[in-house]
Amino acid sequence: MNIPETSVPRIVIIGGGFAGISFIKKLQKEKVQIVLFDRHNYHTFQPLLYQVSTAGLEPDSIAYPLRKIFRKNMDFHFRMAEVENIDADTNTISTSVGSLKYDYLIIATGTRTNFFGNESIAENSMPMKTIPQALNIRSLMLQNIEKADITSDETERKRLLNFVIAGAGPTGVELAGALAEFRKGILENDYPELEEEEMNVHLIEGLDRVLPPMSETVSKKAQKFLENLGVQVHLETFISDYDGKTVTTKDGKKFETATFIWAAGVTGAPIKGISGEALVEKANRYRVDEFNKVKGFENIYALGDIALMENKEYPKGHPQVAQPAIQQGKHLGKNFRKILKGAPIEPFKYFDKGTMATVGRNKAVVDIGKLHFGGAIAWFLWMFVHLWFLVGFRNRVVTFFNWTYSYINYDRAARLIIRPFKK
Ligand SMILES: Cc1cc2nc3c(=O)[nH]c(=O)nc-3n(C[C@H](O)[C@H](O)[C@H](O)COP(=O)(O)OP(=O)(O)OC[C@H]3O[C@@H](n4cnc5c(N)ncnc54)[C@H](O)[C@@H]3O)c2cc1C
Numbered sequence: 001m002n003i004p005e006t007s008v009p010r011i012v013i014i015g016g017g018f019a020g021i022s023f024i025k026k027l028q029k030e031k032v033q034i035v036l037f038d039r040h041n042y043h044t045f046q047p048l049l050y051q052v053s054t055a056g057l058e059p060d061s062i063a064y065p066l067r068k069i070f071r072k073n074m075d076f077h078f079r080m081a082e083v084e085n086i087d088a089d090t091n092t093i094s095t096s097v098g099s100l101k102y103d104y105l106i107i108a109t110g111t112r113t114n115f116f117g118n119e120s121i122a123e124n125s126m127p128m129k130t131i132p133q134a135l136n137i138r139s140l141m142l143q144n145i146e147k148a149d150i151t152s153d154e155t156e157r158k159r160l161l162n163f164v165i166a167g168a169g170p171t172g173v174e175l176a177g178a179l180a181e182f183r184k185g186i187l188e189n190d191y192p193e194l195e196e197e198e199m200n201v202h203l204i205e206g207l208d209r210v211l212p213p214m215s216e217t218v219s220k221k222a223q224k225f226l227e228n229l230g231v232q233v234h235l236e237t238f239i240s241d242y243d244g245k246t247v248t249t250k251d252g253k254k255f256e257t258a259t260f261i262w263a264a265g266v267t268g269a270p271i272k273g274i275s276g277e278a279l280v281e282k283a284n285r286y287r288v289d290e291f292n293k294v295k296g297f298e299n300i301y302a303l304g305d306i307a308l309m310e311n312k313e314y315p316k317g318h319p320q321v322a323q324p325a326i327q328q329g330k331h332l333g334k335n336f337r338k339i340l341k342g343a344p345i346e347p348f349k350y351f352d353k354g355t356m357a358t359v360g361r362n363k364a365v366v367d368i369g370k371l372h373f374g375g376a377i378a379w380f381l382w383m384f385v386h387l388w389f390l391v392g393f394r395n396r397v398v399t400f401f402n403w404t405y406s407y408i409n410y411d412r413a414a415r416l417i418i419r420p421f422k423k
Helices: 018-025 046-053 119-124 131-150 154-160 170-190 216-228 322-341 376-389 393-409
Strands: 010-014 033-038 042-044 063-065 076-080 083-087 092-095 098-101 104-107 111-113 162-166 200-204 232-234 239-242 246-249 254-256 259-262 266-268 285-287 300-302 355-360 363-368 371-375
Touching: 010 018, 018 033, 018 322, 046 131, 046 170, 046 376, 119 239, 131 154, 131 170, 131 259, 154 162, 154 254, 162 170, 162 254, 170 200, 170 216, 170 355, 216 232, 216 355, 216 363, 216 371, 355 376, 363 376, 371 376, 376 393
Parallel strands: 010 033, 010 104, 033 076, 104 300, 162 200, 162 259, 200 232
Antiparallel strands: 042 063, 083 092, 092 098, 111 266, 239 246, 246 254, 355 363, 363 371
16 A cells, blocks of 8 residues: 555554544654554544535535645655454554554544444435535435425425434534524525425434433523424434335324434444454444553554543543544543653543534533533534634634624525435
């Protein structure tokens, strides 16, 4: 794969997500060879995927070329490839473009969508974990509205304008809010033949409240925001099937829909070759010690969503969100500087900066320590934080411009069916 032989330690990183890039940034001045693998040639800012799906932002605004982030590193090598296997006995990884030996291996592969073994849902629903998937949702949503505009069959029109989202975690709530705003701002202006009331957004959640990982106070607020926007929230409702036309729930409800978005869960994305006590099979996450070292291995580390660090405060590991991934990446990077000098290393301690989710314009909710609030201030805070963490100055400027434009005009600029969605 054309990686030069080296006399300095070779650190191989799998995954250019939050954890992987935070780790590499800390090693830019060290005498090491860094090799990064990712199946995409860009970093994805997943918290804003829902805005791509609902035509609020262009995909380029939330992606950034991985080569460009590290273009100033002299001994940095990126390869766009799928890593398929790890052979820890020979310190070798196998990828879709060949094999490579490592001195240290950092696994930062994040998660993949969890369909909980339901094949028909996996086959027929729309997941939202990558930019291509978000673009599929955008195309399908717009195609279905276009079809609804020309159909004279009322039942079919209802099905085309019925949007069903599974899972009321932050992703589901944000999607539902954005779709409801789409109906309000776009449908009534650009589709004069369609009535606003004809488009329905259903949000279905198995637990007894929306945003289950957040406080009850903000859960209630978020549900109220959603209902005020016209989203129909169905709690304690388990989805059992979707055959491409009808969503069926365990208690026998049926929702006819042509757009069923699955935002009901993720599971780790481990790589073949590491198993036994190192892999917690239920969660598909690698068990790591307080230094992010994978249990049972001397030179393999795991970071972010894929890492399960059990301790008193987090007996089931850290939440699978951006902050633990960023903090672990930075921390291990600093520890590696010490490892390379033979100095003692520090255990990882997570600093919880709070959680937030947005429902729509002037409607977000925030939990920070004992503070739980919602509304316009929370929304501005949400926007500021997301702009701050977005990778790349250009992306920040473009996103800020888009948000300001949409705020003033109630518009969604990216309503384009560039690559029509086909099953
Ligand atoms: C829709 C959505 C919304 C979210 N919203 C929020 C939010 O609002 N706030 C928040 O804090 N968190 C949010 N999260 C969670 C957050 O994005 C993750 O916790 C975070 O991205 C984890 O970082 P990571 O580096 O561990 O993994 P990721 O960022 O997922 O990166 C993993 C990388 O590894 C690559 N990869 C995986 N397997 C392989 C392989 N075998 N070969 C090659 N490359 C591979 C992937 O392509 C990817 O680039 C959201 C997640 C999703 C999906």
